[in-house]
Amino acid sequence: MKFPKYSVKRLSRTEYGHVRRRIFIASSLSVLIFWSAAATLSQEHTDTVEASDSDSDEEILLEEDASIEQLNPLSIFRENLEHGGTSPKMVLIPSGKFEMGCLTEPDCSDDEIPSREVQVSRFAVSQFEITFDHYNVFAKASLRSIPDDSNWGRGSRPAIHVSWHDAVAYTKWLSTETGATYRLPTEAEWEYAARAGTDTRYSWGDDVQYNKANCDGCNTGKAVEQTTEVGKFEPNPWKLYDIHGNVWEWTLDCWNRNFGAAPTDGTAWTSGDCARRVVRGGSWIVSPFFVRSATRHFYSAENRVSLVGFRIVREIDPKSTDESI
Known part of the structure; x- marks a missing residue:
């Protein structure tokens, strides 16, 4: 079955500003409107988080840091926690160079340019967005309040109502x-x-394809209009789920209006407007244009x-032996 293509066009500065203001209005309501039950997703996307890993994605439990040296690129691993339990699933990402920013001129917004080549050292990244299940362990251990779930459910949904400072605190606790x-x-x-080695608008290609992500206009039938459990959609080529849509994701970087001096x-850009931090990936409320790999946005920390x-x-020692894909 062929899905219709969206016409993804460059937004004018005025139109882009209107969309940004709309996002801020939606996010700043003190009392959110609780949406009606989400439309049932197709069966092929309703596997549980644990079942979403394919048979070839064997998970490794690291007994000590040195064992990372024996892992291949894109290996999936966890680490034991000192007080019981394990870390979230992590995917080993190889070092490499890529062209960062908007690569297709008609689609570029001012804050996504100029594109430039960036060298990235090896690191590991969580396969899924941090869920309430993950975050609640930290919150209880740290005597923090449990974040609100907007009446959508907790468990394997991404933790929301979490500030940049909360997210940083979680990483320090996990360390x-x-x-x-x-x-x-x-x-x-x-x-x-x-991007996972791609140079297209999305990790799957240049055109919007239905049922690839949770956003407003990304799925057949009624819009979901809320978060979904992580792992409901296909991963990108490097085994990462929900990299497009579901929730915007905090990064370390301070907000800057373009990439001119990035x-x-x-490494992180730690100068600029550091009261606001960059978020990436888009969310359940935005259109497909805003879940592109190059899309940038910001929120107050x-x-x-x-x-x-x-x-x-x-982090992984960048001097360690590494292989490219």
Whole structure:
């Protein structure tokens, strides 16, 4: 069956500003309207999180940090926590170079240019967005309040109503529990992992395809209009789920209006408007244009909204032996 193509056009500065204001209005409501039950997704996308890993995606439990040296690129692993349990599933991402930013001129917004080549060191990134199940362990251990779920459900849905500071606190706790260094991804790491070797608008190609992501206009039938459990849609080529849509994801970077002076070594841009932090990936409320690999947006680091969650990175010694894909 052939799906109709969306016409993805460049937005004018005025139109882009209108869309940004619409997103902020939606996210700043103190009391959210609870949406009606989401339309049932097709059976092929209703596997549970654990079942979403294919048979070839064997998961490894690391007993010690040195064992990472024995892993191949795109291996999936967990680490033991000091006080019981394990870390989220992590995917080992190889080092490499890529062209970061908007690569297709008609689609570019001012904050996505100029594109430039970026070198990224090896790292690991969580296969799924951090869920309520993950976050609640940290919150209870740290005597923090449990975030609101907007009446949509908890469990394996992405943790929402989590500020940038909350997300950073989670990574520091996880670092203490594992003895490794966990943090939020840099903006360059996020886009490198999202593109997964592609140079198209989305990790699956240039055209919107139905049932590839959770966004407003990404699915057949009625819009979902809320978060979905992680792992409901196909992963990108590097085994990462929900990299497009579901929730915007916090990064380490401060907000800057374009890439003119951005680092080219994969590190975070820690100057600029640091009261606002970059988010990537789009969310359930935005149109397909805003879930492109190059799309950038920002929120106040203090904001706790239903549109934003996060994914995490584990640092790996960049001098370690590495292989390219």
